[in-house]
Amino acid sequence: MPYEICQAAQMTDLAYKNYWERKKLKASACPRFTVLRCSGQAVDGEVLAKIVSAIANKKRLLDLGAGNLEVKKVLRDSGFDGEYETLDVGTEFAHTYTSIDQIAGHYGAILLLDVIEHLPLAAGLDLLHKSLALLEPGGVLVVQTPNGRCVRSPFTSDMTHVQSYNLADLWAYLTALGSNCSGHRVVFDGQASLLSRAENLLSRIVVTRMLGLDYADNILLFARK
Numbered sequence: 001m002p003y004e005i006c007q008a009a010q011m012t013d014l015a016y017k018n019y020w021e022r023k024k025l026k027a028s029a030c031p032r033f034t035v036l037r038c039s040g041q042a043v044d045g046e047v048l049a050k051i052v053s054a055i056a057n058k059k060r061l062l063d064l065g066a067g068n069l070e071v072k073k074v075l076r077d078s079g080f081d082g083e084y085e086t087l088d089v090g091t092e093f094a095h096t097y098t099s100i101d102q103i104a105g106h107y108g109a110i111l112l113l114d115v116i117e118h119l120p121l122a123a124g125l126d127l128l129h130k131s132l133a134l135l136e137p138g139g140v141l142v143v144q145t146p147n148g149r150c151v152r153s154p155f156t157s158d159m160t161h162v163q164s165y166n167l168a169d170l171w172a173y174l175t176a177l178g179s180n181c182s183g184h185r186v187v188f189d190g191q192a193s194l195l196s197r198a199e200n201l202l203s204r205i206v207v208t209r210m211l212g213l214d215y216a217d218n219i220l221l222f223a224r225k
Contacts, residue, residue, distance in 0.1 A: 015125060017177075022175075022176050025175055031171075033185050035185050035216060037186075042074065058140075061080070061083065062111070062134065064111060065113065068092070106134055110140075112128075112131055112142065113142065116143070117165070138224070141174075145170075146161065147167065147218055177223075185214065185218075185220075
């Protein structure tokens with residue numbers, strides 16, 4: 001069998017790795033995911049505070065899918081002074097790497113912010129596996145992606161989105177791989193007034209209790225090795 005076909009088959013199998021263990025985890029051990037708030041325009045608010053806390057004192061960080069380097073600036077401004085390396089396939093900005101295969105060594109923290117939704121499921125899961133393998137003991141993988149259960153479709157904001165994830169599934173997947181994983185639902189209203197939040201309460205009750213969906217726009221996970 002040609003190498004490319006074998007590789008594709010192995011990546012597809014990742015979707016079913018630990019499948020029944022994951023179902024058991026979701027049924028018996030799935031935590032209650034708390035809500036974080038941010039503006040939705042950048043890494044800020046409670047999301048930024050959580051990420052800054054998670055990467056504090058890490059000596060080497062990889063921003064995987066670093067894009068326009070905005071996150072690097074925000075984290076530097078927030079006090080992160082460790083080695084900061086970036087990877088992106090885009091050519092508009094200068095990055096340390098253009099392929100994960102170029103990387104040597106391990107990291108205390110890896111950021112995977114708004115990346116896996118741009119990849120087919122098998123490729124996205126493969127990237128999660130490779131990212132975890134690059135962590136040093138005690139390292140943390142930070143994953144942010146649109147919430148597949150959100151009443152607002154994650155596919156409408158960007159035509160390059162090809163895959164959605166729900167928080168319980170992604171939490172179970174990362175937990176079944178042996179990481180100590182925690183997760184949060186992210187709401188884009190960090191600057192909203194108390195009155196505005198009150199006005200949204202009824203609609204959120206309808207969304208969650210009557211429709212079985214979610215009003216949180218993103219999900220954020222921290223997988224510790």
